[in-house]
Amino acid sequence: MALDLGAIVDALGGELHGERSLAIEGLAPLASAGAGQITFLSNAKLVAQLAPSQAACVIVAPALRDQAQARGACIVADDPYLYYARLTQLWKRTQMPARSAGVHPSAVVDPEAEVHPSAWIGPLCVVERGARIGADTVLTSRVTVGERCSIGERCTVQPGAVIGADGFGFAPNAGRWEKIEQLGAVRIGNDVDIGANTCIDRGALGDTVIEDGVKLDNLIQIAHNVRIGRHSAIAGSAAIAGSTTVGEHCTIGGAAKITGHATIVDHVHIGGGASVTGSIRKAGAYGGVYPLDEFGKWEKSAATLRQLPSLRERLRALERRLPARDE
Amino acid sequence: MALDLGAIVDALGGELHGERSLAIEGLAPLASAGAGQITFLSNAKLVAQLAPSQAACVIVAPALRDQAQARGACIVADDPYLYYARLTQLWKRTQMPARSAGVHPSAVVDPEAEVHPSAWIGPLCVVERGARIGADTVLTSRVTVGERCSIGERCTVQPGAVIGADGFGFAPNAGRWEKIEQLGAVRIGNDVDIGANTCIDRGALGDTVIEDGVKLDNLIQIAHNVRIGRHSAIAGSAAIAGSTTVGEHCTIGGAAKITGHATIVDHVHIGGGASVTGSIRKAGAYGGVYPLDEFGKWEKSAATLRQLPSLRERLRALERRLPARDE
Amino acid sequence: MALDLGAIVDALGGELHGERSLAIEGLAPLASAGAGQITFLSNAKLVAQLAPSQAACVIVAPALRDQAQARGACIVADDPYLYYARLTQLWKRTQMPARSAGVHPSAVVDPEAEVHPSAWIGPLCVVERGARIGADTVLTSRVTVGERCSIGERCTVQPGAVIGADGFGFAPNAGRWEKIEQLGAVRIGNDVDIGANTCIDRGALGDTVIEDGVKLDNLIQIAHNVRIGRHSAIAGSAAIAGSTTVGEHCTIGGAAKITGHATIVDHVHIGGGASVTGSIRKAGAYGGVYPLDEFGKWEKSAATLRQLPSLRERLRALERRLPARDE
Numbered sequence: 015m016a017l018d019l020g021a022i023v024d025a026l027g028g029e030l031h032g033e034r035s036l037a038i039e040g041l042a043p044l045a046s047a048g049a050g051q052i053t054f055l056s057n058a059k060l061v062a063q064l065a066p067s068q069a070a071c072v073i074v075a076p077a078l079r080d081q082a083q084a085r086g087a088c089i090v091a092d093d094p095y096l097y098y099a100r101l102t103q104l105w106k107r108t109q110m111p112a113r114s115a116g117v118h119p120s121a122v123v124d125p126e127a128e129v130h131p132s133a134w135i136g137p138l139c140v141v142e143r144g145a146r147i148g149a150d151t152v153l154t155s156r157v158t159v160g161e162r163c164s165i166g167e168r169c170t171v172q173p174g175a176v177i178g179a180d181g182f183g184f185a186p187n188a189g190r191w192e193k194i195e196q197l198g199a200v201r202i203g204n205d206v207d208i209g210a211n212t213c214i215d216r217g218a219l220g221d222t223v224i225e226d227g228v229k230l231d232n233l234i235q236i237a238h239n240v241r242i243g244r245h246s247a248i249a250g251s252a253a254i255a256g257s258t259t260v261g262e263h264c265t266i267g268g269a270a271k272i273t274g275h276a277t278i279v280d281h282v283h284i285g286g287g288a289s290v291t292g293s294i295r296k297a298g299a300y301g302g303v304y305p306l307d308e309f310g311k312w313e314k315s316a317a318t319l320r321q322l323p324s325l326r327e328r329l330r331a332l333e334r335r336l337p338a339r340d341e
Numbered sequence: 342m343a344l345d346l347g348a349i350v351d352a353l354g355g356e357l358h359g360e361r362s363l364a365i366e367g368l369a370p371l372a373s374a375g376a377g378q379i380t381f382l383s384n385a386k387l388v389a390q391l392a393p394s395q396a397a398c399v400i401v402a403p404a405l406r407d408q409a410q411a412r413g414a415c416i417v418a419d420d421p422y423l424y425y426a427r428l429t430q431l432w433k434r435t436q437m438p439a440r441s442a443g444v445h446p447s448a449v450v451d452p453e454a455e456v457h458p459s460a461w462i463g464p465l466c467v468v469e470r471g472a473r474i475g476a477d478t479v480l481t482s483r484v485t486v487g488e489r490c491s492i493g494e495r496c497t498v499q500p501g502a503v504i505g506a507d508g509f510g511f512a513p514n515a516g517r518w519e520k521i522e523q524l525g526a527v528r529i530g531n532d533v534d535i536g537a538n539t540c541i542d543r544g545a546l547g548d549t550v551i552e553d554g555v556k557l558d559n560l561i562q563i564a565h566n567v568r569i570g571r572h573s574a575i576a577g578s579a580a581i582a583g584s585t586t587v588g589e590h591c592t593i594g595g596a597a598k599i600t601g602h603a604t605i606v607d608h609v610h611i612g613g614g615a616s617v618t619g620s621i622r623k624a625g626a627y628g629g630v631y632p633l634d635e636f637g638k639w640e641k642s643a644a645t646l647r648q649l650p651s652l653r654e655r656l657r658a659l660e661r662r663l664p665a666r667d668e
Numbered sequence: 669m670a671l672d673l674g675a676i677v678d679a680l681g682g683e684l685h686g687e688r689s690l691a692i693e694g695l696a697p698l699a700s701a702g703a704g705q706i707t708f709l710s711n712a713k714l715v716a717q718l719a720p721s722q723a724a725c726v727i728v729a730p731a732l733r734d735q736a737q738a739r740g741a742c743i744v745a746d747d748p749y750l751y752y753a754r755l756t757q758l759w760k761r762t763q764m765p766a767r768s769a770g771v772h773p774s775a776v777v778d779p780e781a782e783v784h785p786s787a788w789i790g791p792l793c794v795v796e797r798g799a800r801i802g803a804d805t806v807l808t809s810r811v812t813v814g815e816r817c818s819i820g821e822r823c824t825v826q827p828g829a830v831i832g833a834d835g836f837g838f839a840p841n842a843g844r845w846e847k848i849e850q851l852g853a854v855r856i857g858n859d860v861d862i863g864a865n866t867c868i869d870r871g872a873l874g875d876t877v878i879e880d881g882v883k884l885d886n887l888i889q890i891a892h893n894v895r896i897g898r899h900s901a902i903a904g905s906a907a908i909a910g911s912t913t914v915g916e917h918c919t920i921g922g923a924a925k926i927t928g929h930a931t932i933v934d935h936v937h938i939g940g941g942a943s944v945t946g947s948i949r950k951a952g953a954y955g956g957v958y959p960l961d962e963f964g965k966w967e968k969s970a971a972t973l974r975q976l977p978s979l980r981e982r983l984r985a986l987e988r989r990l991p992a993r994d995e
Contacts (some may be wrong), residue, residue: 041851043873093909099839102849102872120776122447122464122482137776137794138810140482140500141462143438153778154833155794155812156465158482158500159536173794173812174865179481179499179537182558183578185426190572191556193534195429197368207847210812210833210867211501211887213537213559214575218429218506219370229845231695231836232867233538233889233907234593235560235577245844249836250867250889251907251925253560253578253596253611264842268889269907269925269943271578271596271614285639287456287908287925287943289596289614289630299636303943305643309953310705311650314941314961322972323965328656329982335663367849385782385809426868449774467791467809467827470765483792485809485827506808506826506864509885512753516917517899518883520861522756524695538828540864540886540904546697560865562887562904562922580887580905581764582940598905598923598941612966615774616923616941616957625965632970638876645976662990 017108022052023089026100028073032087036070041098041105044072056084056095073097113152121153124161142178148204161218166204172232174211177202179217181222181238181256194218196238202253203227209250210236218256231268243280344435346398349379350416350455353427355400360413365398368425370431370624371396381424384408400424440479448480451488471506487543495530499559501538504529508542508549508565508583521545523565535575536561543581558595570607671762673725677743680754682727686741690724693731695752695759709736710749727751727860767806776806779817785808796832802858814870825888828865831856834894835869835876835910848872850892857881862887863904872910885922897934 017023020034039050044060047053047069049254050296054073055064064072068085071087073094074263082088091097095188117123124143129135133151135295151169158166160178171177177195183194198217200214202224208214209232214222223241224293231250234270236242240254242284243262252266256276260266271280277293284300294300347361366377371387374380376398381400382391391399391408398414400421409415416426444450444462453472456462460478469488478496486492487505498504510521511531524542529551536559541549543565550568550581551557558577563569567581570589575581579593582601587593591605595614599605604620611617613629621627634642645652693704701707701723701871708727709718718735720728726740727748738743745751771777771789773783777881778797783789787805793802796815806821808923810932814832825831837848852871857880862868868890870874877895878884885904890896894908906920909928914920920933921940926932931947939945939955948954959968972979 019485032357041873046874054467091842093839096839096841096846099837099846099848102851103847105851110619118776120447120774122445138465138483138792142482153795156483156792156810156830160500160767170834171831173814174501174538174828174867176500176537176559177485180391181558182535182556183426184418184574185423185557187420187423190532190554192423192426193430195427195433197429197432206846206971207834208839208870209836210830211538211560211828211865215537215559219368220373224754227844229836229838231891232830232833232869233560233865233887235558237558237577239358239593241465244784247838247845249909250891250906251578255576255595268891268909268927269596269923273595273613277635283636284633284872285636286927286945288633291613291630294633300633300641302633303495303643303945304631304956304958305647306938306942306944306948307647308937308957309937309955312955313620314650315646316957318653319646319964319969319973320959320961321653321975322649323968325653325656326972326975329979329986330661332656332659332663332986333982336986378844412936447774449772465792465810469809487827501828501865502865503810503827505887506886507824507861508829509863509883510753510900511861512747512748512750514747514750514753517859517881519750519753520757520903521753522760524756525758538887540863541827542864542886545693547700562885564767564885564904564922578905581905582922585976596923600922600940610963611960612963615960617960618940619959622959626958627968629958629960630970631958632974634974638974641977644974645980647975648980649976651982655987659983659986659990 019052019087019089022101022104025104026096026097027091027297029079029090030087031079031083031090032071035088038070041102042069044069047072052101054094054098054101056093073101080116118155124175127159130167161202163200163202163216164292165202166206166226167225168204169202169206169208171208172210172212175208176211177208177211179213181218181237183218183316187339198222198238200224207232212236226264237274249286345433346379346414346416347555349428349431352431353424356406356417356420357414358406358410358417363414365397368428368449371399379428381421381425381428383420383425437549451546454486457494472505479569483540487527490527490529492542493533493553494528495531496529496533496535498535499537499539502535503540504535505543506540507569508545510545510565510583525549527551530571533557539563542583552589556661564601576613671759673706673741673743676755676758679752679758681745682751683733683744684741684884685733685744690741692724695755696723698726701726706755708752708755710752727755772809772985781813784821785870791832792816799832814854814927818853818858819856820880822858823860823862825857825862826864826866829862830865830867831862832870833867835872837872837892837910852876852892854878857898860884866890868894869910874939879916891928903940 027236037168042051045310053069072171074082092271118137127141130149134157138327139220140158143160146164150183163178177212180196192230212234214236225244235253239257246264248266249268251269253271261280272290281297283299288304369378372412378637380396381605401409445464448466453470454468454472456474457476463482467485473491475494490505507523513519530553539561541563552571554572556574562580564583566584573591575593576595577598579596588607608624610626614630673869696705699868707723728736772791775793777795781799784803790809794812800818800830817832836849838845856878857987866888869892879898881899883901883944889907892912893911900918902920903922905923907925915934926944935951937953941957
């Protein structure tokens with residue numbers, strides 16, 4: 015039972031130009047979509063791909079209505095990218111096997127954990143004593159949720175994620191490290207997505223907190239007592255050190271790292287790979303990675319970089335010798 | 342059976358000012374501790390939080406004895422942070438469920454592995470043939486310990502850690518890679534902590550070695566034939582390439598990376614995010630990350646950085662034109 | 669049944685100088701190999717270790733034939749490192765327990781997955797509906813292969829790897845993130861090695877593709893719709909963002925990161941820790957990490973770096989004041 019265009023607009027809205035009965039067999043990118051497939055155009059740079067597209071139907075913005083109709087069937091929507099997102103959801107819901115609810119028999123769920131009946135605890139997950147998993151939340155497979163940690167509703171946790179491992183806390187004692195037992199937990203809100211092999215440590219005394227709507231990609235490290243504000247998104251391999259607070263609606267690029275005990279205000283956007291070494295008190299976009307270069311040139315620039323303070327001194331000396339004139 | 346202050350000082354020492362019978366229901370940070378909670382003050386910057394604290398008891402250094410007593414109950418200890426660490430241990434030991442010993446039925450332990458009866462192999466762990474797990478060591482859950490790898494006594498391994506995967510060894514052969522079988526193992530000493538999803542590869546010929554008292558945070562990559570010296574600590578998402586030796590009592594910041602075949606001497610401290618591209622022969626603190634900036638400013642600095650060698654040449658040319666005078 | 673030198677050259681070729689019947693009990697590095705052990709010399713810098721070596725036999729290049737024979741038994745091979753690689757394979761094949769084929773009883777393999785009978789699905793792996801695992805491929809333990817993902821022949825996947833988690837795709841919608849269901853899969857060719865806790869996300873619409881002969885180390889993030897070309901190798905903790913294409917025969921250093929939607933041509937070599945912020949259209953070696961320095965010096969250089977554009981302006985101003993002479 016493939017979707018047809020009529021069923022799509024009935025479910026998602028939008029203005030259909032074309033036959034309601036046209037059957038859609040799949041979704042594909044604009045450049046490669048063939049007959050039977052639906053696609054979308056949201057990036058202005060790709061407009062040239064519209065006319066030659068072989069797709070059965072293209073989702074476009076109102077400004078491209080005429081151009082799209084000239085080609086064939088189209089759905090006009092205010093935000094084609096958002097429409098595409100919802101179409102993937104519709105596709106998954108109607109065209110792919112439904113997910114289960116309950117607990118897979120291979121999962122190890124403590125009798126004192128509390129799992130909502132509509133949640134799904136997938137194969138080989140571990141849910142420890144006192145953990146709470148909310149309605150419609152999915153632990154895909156091989157996820158650990160540690161004791162007393164809680165996950166809200168409609169969350170998805172990808173394989174291998176570890177929620178509630180001990181934070182990294184040790185007191186120095188005569189050249190050795192004395193363990194600080196991590197007595198807090200992790201509290202995760204609703205509509206949070208957590209990527210594969212991502213780690214969120216439990217708090218030392220208080221809790222580590224991930225607020226509603228946060229999206230975390232794979233292999234991210236969230237240390238103890240971090241708080242991530244609502245609807246912030248963090249890309250893969252990023253790392254956030256202990257007790258740092260990230261505001262709401264922030265985006266943090268892949269492999270970025272943020273030092274501990276920092277405060278990042280709302281609406282901050284950190285470029286991929288950047289190192290944040292302190293608080294950021296002003297919304298905006300920030301970056302800072304060493305510019306890539308041919309290897310030999312990098313070696314030369316990097317060597318010179320170490321001399322930068324002395325080069326500045328030499329420049330000052332020259333300026334003193336040659337005072338500025340009125341020109 | 343909550344702890345009271347008398348039981349705390351009986352177990353941990355320290356000079357109690359206040360009622361021995363005062364019951365403690367929990368630990369909390371200085372700023373938020375309420376009645377019934379104990380807290381500590383180890384950071385001089387937080388002294389202003391002492392007087393208004395609502396805590397039942399504050400652990401303080403001798404210098405703050407009078408100030409603390411003026412507020413209410415206190416325990417005076419030479420090192421309040423260390424005292425706090427030990428208090429968390431006491432708390433866990435007496436107030437929280439005891440950990441188990443033995444092997445969880447869902448774990449897969451090879452009959453030829455050797456597990457000390459006091460150790461705990463948690464749910465869904467894999468312990469392969471010839472592996473050895475020492476007394477009082479805990480594999481929390483979903484940990485893999487590969488064949489012939491050994492872990493000493495009183496170690497804790499957090500979920501998802503992989504000890505003894507194959508090192509990354511390949512010989513180039515006419516544009517392809519020929520596998521170098523990794524015939525060594527991993528040897529881990531006593532009192533080592535290993536974080537969630539951290540990987541320690543087995544050696545190619547000899548072993549990868551983690552010495553006594555080393556602390557590894559989450560998502561760390563330790564490549565084959567690395568050696569980490571006693572009581573060194575490595576923060577999350579760091580990566581150490583093959584055959585590198587890290588000395589004793591080193592600290593390596595989060596997301597730092599160290600190249601292969603390097604030697605880092607004892608008492609070296611590497612800042613978070615830094616790239617160590619060769620050996621470090623002198624104890625001390627090292628760093629090096631590109632300074633974060635507003636995105637546009639970063640783009641400008643980064644572009645100029647590539648011209649740094651030529652800027653230096655131009656500066657030299659000017660200096661030749663304008664020789665230094667005696668002033 | 670230890671190998672003797674005769675059996676080694678019968679299996680691997682090479683020119684033996686010494687007794688065929690000499691028994692070999694193990695492999696070891698040149699510096700530490702003792703009686704009964706075989707070693708190799710492939711690094712010209714280590715020639716001085718040849719004469720004093722106690723090894724039973726040394727594998728050397730033709731140029732070192734005489735020097736090696738003067739010491740004792742040797743095998744002369746055109747490429748001693750490759751010979752050593754193959755010797756490790758021979759050793760593993762003949763001296764160590766054979767690996768199993770089939771499915772470990774603790775693994776969770778969907779009835780609609782297709783696993784070649786010669787493959788091995790190790791303990792606590794998850795293989796989802798519609799996944800395909802080719803001949804002689806090994807999932808060591810605790811590996812997840814998501815639905816409809818395929819792995820070719822003779823691949824090895826180390827513990828904890830996650831193949832086919834959802835890619836990180838969300839459409840912004842009034843300050844929230846709307847999930848883009850990830851409808852593609854992961855396709856992995858033949859002779860691919862995948863390291864511990866590495867993640868390869870499924871494509872959004874099309875597939876994420878890892879071509880034949882690719883080698884991936886531990887803790888690597890490969891985002892959705894990435895393509896890695898044949899015989900490329902990527903070291904630990906690297907991260908590649910979505911829709912990027914890496915060419916054939918590339919090497920990417922540890923902890924390097926590559927931005928999304930970039931194209932890296934064949935035969936590109938990226939240094940460890942570097943940040944690739946766009947496409948690379950020319951084969952060659954590239955790098956770029958901030959040079960490590962003593963902490964205080966780094967702070968000074970980094971502060972000056974932010975002033976670099978203004979320093980350049982000041983330099984220009986001086987040059988205008990002092991025009992170049994013919995010299």
